[in-house]
Amino acid sequence: MKQLSPLILSTLALASSSAFATQYLSVEQAQQVIFAEANAFKASTLQLTLEQMHQVEKLAGLPARSVAWRVIAAYKDEKLLGYIVLDDVIGKFxxxxxxxxxQPDASVRQVEILTYRESHGLEIKNANWRKQFVGKSAGAGLSVGEGIANISGATLSCSHVTDGVRRIAAIAQVALKK
Structure with a gap:
């Protein structure tokens, strides 16, 4: 039997690991879905101070993970409607x-999955699961089993996205709340 070269094997491995990647929304599409009434978006990088990182960790019960965060402010004319924070978390692999x-008060308005790359756990894309986050803030019911339901077969995706949303809600509470 003929052996496959290491280059072919690595190419096959790469192809199989990303074969399930599906992009559902671009950042621009997510902006329109989350803030349909907005007529202007202003992207920026939020730089947390060391003090803010400690506050985020205390509030979220998770490491702040990064000093820099991708933030987009949504406006209707001159009125601030809220923010969109973009993030990536590991699902299973x-x-x-x-x-x-x-919202400007740091409560969650909406969660949208932009790209999902795992072979299992896609159920987190379901609107009913994502609606559980609406209205919650960093200190109120943003944990799997405590305000957010788990999905069998998507446990790691549920947990990691929920932790990410809780971290972002804490960042909003510390650095964005008006």
Missing amino acids: ELISYAVGL
């Missing part, structure tokens, strides 16, 4: 890209 829409 691959990254899940998502966007969290936040």
